[in-house]
Each structure stands twice: as structure tokens, then as C-alpha cells.
Amino acid sequence: MSWPIEQTGIGRIVVPPSLPARFALFYTTIDFDGRLDQDAAATLMGIVRDRFGIDATLSTCVQVHGKSVVRATGDAGWRECDSCDALFSSDSGTAIGIKVADCLPITIADMDRGVIANVHSGWRGAVQKIVAEAVDAVGPVGANAQAWLGPSIRVCCFEVGEEVVDEFRASYAEAESFIDRSGVKPHIDLPGLTTALLLERGFAPKHIHDSGLCTRCDGSIFHSYRRARGGRNLAIAAH
Numbered sequence: 001m002s003w004p005i006e007q008t009g010i011g012r013i014v015v016p017p018s019l020p021a022r023f024a025l026f027y028t029t030i031d032f033d034g035r036l037d038q039d040a041a042a043t044l045m046g047i048v049r050d051r052f053g054i055d056a057t058l059s060t061c062v063q064v065h066g067k068s069v070v071r072a073t074g075d076a077g078w079r080e081c082d083s084c085d086a087l088f089s090s091d092s093g094t095a096i097g098i099k100v101a102d103c104l105p106i107t108i109a110d111m112d113r114g115v116i117a118n119v120h121s122g123w124r125g126a127v128q129k130i131v132a133e134a135v136d137a138v139g140p141v142g143a144n145a146q147a148w149l150g151p152s153i154r155v156c157c158f159e160v161g162e163e164v165v166d167e168f169r170a171s172y173a174e175a176e177s178f179i180d181r182s183g184v185k186p187h188i189d190l191p192g193l194t195t196a197l198l199l200e201r202g203f204a205p206k207h208i209h210d211s212g213l214c215t216r217c218d219g220s221i222f223h224s225y226r227r228a229r230g231g232r233n234l235a236i237a238a239h
């Protein structure tokens with residue numbers, strides 16, 4: 001099922017279909033010039049309240065392409081956590097936001113246990129297995145745990161050098177099956193590799209939802225670093 005674009009009062013958002021109750025997830029191109037502040041956070045929390053019926057406080061990260069996962073709490077006011085690339089929360093009333101331009105945003109929700117996570121995974125994060133770190137932080141993967149893979153650069157456009165391929169090979173035994181060598185340079189299928197990791201960690205195939213959207217080439221509404229080098233997309237999850 002494709003993920004429809006919705007128009008809000010302040011811009012377009014993409015909302016995955018069939019979200020669990022008391023859980024919000026959307027992707028937006030409202031990039032605030034790549035910077036968030038209290039006003040921008042309040043605007044985003046307005047969407048969470050109006051579209052999803054959840055009152056929440058936003059936490060985001062100063063992202064560094066690392067593998068640190070930080071717990072977010074529903075404190076008063078927007079908070080940007082130091083030097084991390086993933087957030088998780090078990091407090092309702094908490095929203096967690098990830099900034100991406102071509103990197104892959106991965107969101108996890110286990111509503112049976114009331115825990116959610118949001119992850120920024122570019123190639124550097126992927127070779128450090130930040131998604132595995134986030135799954136560990138969230139706790140045992142329950143039968144109804146779900147994951148969403150948002151708009152990102154896809155195998156069609158994610159051309160890399162052999163030195164990057166070598167890093168993937170060092171981290172993932174199965175890396176070669178996610179590299180397309182039909183062109184001049186190798187292309188990596190980051191969503192494919194991430195899906196394999198989630199399956200290995202116990203997520204049911206039917207609970208892994210992939211947007212299939214390529215930020216660079218499919219005429220999507222999203223910003224792409226490789227296409228234009230300006231603007232960021234936001235992945236916002238809340239419960």
C-alpha cells in the first residue's frame with residue numbers, strides 16, 4: 001500500500017496507513033531551514049495534536065552519524081539531545097523527531113509495551129548497526145512490534161565507492177546480497193539491509209512497513225542531499 005500525501009495548514013506530510021492506536025507517525029518537508037526551535041517544535045506538535053489526537057512534547061537530536069541511542073522524556077518544551085542519532089521513549093506524551101535528507105529514518109513501536117524509537121541511519125550509522133542498538137534499547141521484540149522505513153535514498157540512486165562497500169562487508173555477513181553491481185559503481189540497498197536486520201531481530205515480516213520512496217529520484221516531495229543539497233525532511237513519531 002502506498003503512503004499517501006496529506007496537505008496540512010502548514011505544508012505536506014506523508015502518513016503511513018494503518019498506524020496502531022495512540023501512536024503518531026509522519027514525514028514532512030517542513031524543514032525550518034534544517035534547524036528546529038521552540039516555535040518550529042510547537043508547529044510540529046500542533047500537527048500531532050490535530051491530526052493524531054496526541055498531546056506531546058518533542059525531543060530531537062544533534063545528529064552525528066554515530067550509534068548512540070538516548071531516552072526521551074515528556075519534559076516541558078522542545079529539547080535537542082546531544083550527539084545521538086536515535087531516541088526512544090516509554091513515556092506517553094512524548095514525541096521523537098529525526099532529521100534526514102537521504103539517510104534512512106526507521107521508526108519502531110511496540111504499543112503492547114508502550115515503547116517507541118526513532119532512528120537516523122545513513123551509511124555510517126548503518127555500518128555501526130544503529131538500528132540494532134535501538135532495538136536493544138527498546139527491549140524484547142514483542143509479537144506486535146512494528147517498524148517503518150521512511151523516505152530515503154534507495155538502491156536506484158545510492159551509488160557508493162568500494163571503500164564504503166568494504167565497511168558494509170565488515171559489518172554485515174550478508175552485505176553482498178544488498179549491493180547492485182549492474183552499473184559502473186556499486187549501489188547499496190540500505191532499506192533492504194535494514195529489513196534483513198529487523199527480521200533477524202524478530203520483527204514479523206508483516207510488521208515491517210517500507211515506504212519504498214526514493215528521496216532523490218522518484219519525483220517525491222522530499223528533500224534530497226544528493227539531488228539539491230538543501231533542506232531536511234523530518235520523521236516525527238509520538239505516543
Ligand SMILES: [Zn+2]
Binds near residue numbers: 154157
Ligand atoms: Zn532513486
